[in-house]
């Protein structure tokens with residue numbers, strides 16, 4: 001067997017594992033996103049198995065991520081500011097999932113969570129993680145007017161009024177609320193650095209490291225204007241239970257901090273090393289959805305914000 005064929009078989013089996021829960025569900029006929037409609041089929045499409053898998057979910061009508069068209073988003077004056085309250089001591093540990101790195105929080109109490117904004121209930125913080133590219137030209141999951149940022153932070157919360165735990169909320173209506181924050185290159189981010197400093201300890205898949213108190217509200221932008229829409233998880237099980245809250249303003253991180261993300265590996269200890277990069281899902285069709293804005297969507301000053 002040639003090395004090339006061996007890789008194909010490996011890639012297929014990994015994709016199969018990741019997507020098996022979806023394939024086993026009874027669903028409507030499959031729809032595939034055409035290559036043309038996915039804006040980011042680029043040469044940075046390197047060898048991560050998920051990138052070779054199906055780019056659309058069979059029967060899905062509200063999949064994420066999406067491209068946010070600024071001019072098509074609709075200002076809703078009823079959208080109140082999001083109330084964010086995180087307790088730094090509920091931060092537990094950080095680990096390498098084999099696809100990204102994730103910081104876990106104690107969600108037994110209401111200590112850390114969000115409410116208000118588009119949400120009718122209180123949602124508890126479960127974890128946060130990032131998606132990023134191999135190069136600075138792409139890496140975010142959502143895009144704004146076709147522009148991809150080099151990375152995107154996701155803070156994942158579950159509805160603790162309607163559901164007993166995260167697992168139930170993942171598959172439930174209005175189960176999850178995820179805050180998305182774009183990262184752009186700029187000044188050094190001081191609080192992110194305490195996390196970056198731990199990354200060498202979790203280089204390989206399944207590695208885990210303890211974390212001291214960490215308040216993730218330090219990773220939110222100063223301006224809390226946001227877009228919101230009904231979507232899904234962007235990793236399996238891809239369930240359509242997510243209220244997305246995408247911050248309009250990106251936060252700045254130093255190039256060296258983003259480079260530190262790229263020193264992580266998809267592979268476990270003892271396996272052939274594969275760089276953890278391009279761990280973002282391709283764009284999904286908007287279909288019959290609206291994107292709502294908490295702010296007046298005039299074009300004034302918007303271009304300068306994104307670059």
Ligand SMILES: [Zn+2]
Nearest residue numbers: 129131154234
């Ligand atoms: Zn994510």
